[in-house]
Amino acid sequence: GEDVEQSLFLSVREGDSSVINCTYTDSSSTYLYWYKQEPGAGLQLLTYIFSNMDMKQDQRLTVLLNKKDKHLSLRIADTQTGDSAIYFCAVSTDSWGKFQFGAGTQVVVTP
Amino acid sequence: EPEVTQTPSHQVTQMGQEVILRCVPISNHLYFYWYRQILGQKVEFLVSFYNNEISEKSEIFDDQFSVERPDGSNFTLKIRSTKLEDSAMYFCASSGNNEQFFGPGTRLTVL
Numbered sequence: 416g417e418d419v420e421q422s423l424f425l426s427v428r429e430g431d432s433s434v435i436n437c438t439y440t441d442s443s444s445t446y447l448y449w450y451k452q453e454p455g456a457g458l459q460l461l462t463y464i465f466s467n468m469d470m471k472q473d474q475r476l477t478v479l480l481n482k483k484d485k486h487l488s489l490r491i492a493d494t495q496t497g498d499s500a501i502y503f504c505a506v507s508t509d510s511w512g513k514f515q516f517g518a519g520t521q522v523v524v525t526p
Numbered sequence: 527e528p529e530v531t532q533t534p535s536h537q538v539t540q541m542g543q544e545v546i547l548r549c550v551p552i553s554n555h556l557y558f559y560w561y562r563q564i565l566g567q568k569v570e571f572l573v574s575f576y577n578n579e580i581s582e583k584s585e586i587f588d589d590q591f592s593v594e595r596p597d598g599s600n601f602t603l604k605i606r607s608t609k610l611e612d613s614a615m616y617f618c619a620s621s622g623n624n625e626q627f628f629g630p631g632t633r634l635t636v637l
Contacts, residue, residue: 446624457617457630458569465624503569510624511557513582516569 417441421504421517428525433491435520437504440485444506447480448514449489452501461489461502491522499524528552530629532618538635539608547603547632549618557621558601560593561628562586562614569617575601608636 418440427433439447448463464471464478464487471478477490487506491498501521505514531550539545551558560572573583575593592604601620605612613636618629 448626450628458628460625460627463625505569507626511574511576511621513559513571513574513584514561514569514626515571516561518568 417444417506417515419504419506419515419517421502421520423518423520425520425522426525427494427522429494429496431494433489433494433498433522433524435489435491435502435504435522437487437489437517438485439487439504439506439515441506441508441515442482442485443508444485444515446507446510446512447478447487448505448507449476449478450503450505452503452519454500458503494522494524496524496526498522530618530620530627532616532629532632534632535630536633536635538637541610541636542607545605545608545634547605547616547618547634549601549603549629550599551601551618551620552622552627553599555620555622555627557581558593558595559619559621559626560603561617561619563617563631564611564614572603605634608634610636612636 420438445466449461450458475492479488501519503519504517533548558575563569573587574581615631617631
C-alpha cells in the first residue's frame, strides 16, 4: 500500500523560509495536498497540486513536485510565528478517493 | 466560507457503550469521509461514502462501525460497542472540486 513519509520536526527563525519535505511510494498518486493543524484544531487545507504540475505558488506558499522521485515539498516564505503548527502531506489517486497521510512535520518558529 | 461542522467536540464514554459522532458536510459536496487520529499517530482513513453507500473502507472499519446519512444533511459515524483503543480524534471530511475539507474533529475518550 501507499506509504507517505515526512520528517518529524523543523525549527525555523521568524522571517526565514521553511521547507517541509514529503515522499510517497505510489506512483499513481495524482492529487497531493498540504494541510495545517494547529494545537487542538482540525486540518486546514493549505494548498494542493496535481501530478501533471511541477510547481504551484499561492501567496507565501510554494509547492514543488518531483514526480520521478515521488518527492513533494512545501516552502513557506517569510515564516511567521503564526505558522507554528503541524503540517501534513496527504496523497490520493483520485480527487474523491481516500487520503494517505504522512505523520506530520512539527514546525516551530522562533523569534 | 462553507465549512464542515462536527458535534460534539468532545465525547467521553464508558467502554462497551455506543457512540454516534455527527457531521454536517459542505452542502454541495457528494463524497464524505471519516478519518481518525490516535494521539501522536498518523491520520488514518476509515471510510468513504457516496450516493448513500460506502464506496471504500479500511481494515479499521470493522463490524463495530457504521455510517449513515439519515436526512440529506447529517453524516454520522456510529461505534456500537466502544473499546479503549477507539479513543482518538475523529475527523469528518467532504469533497468537491478536487478539494477535501475537514471538520474540526470530535475527540472521543473511552474510559
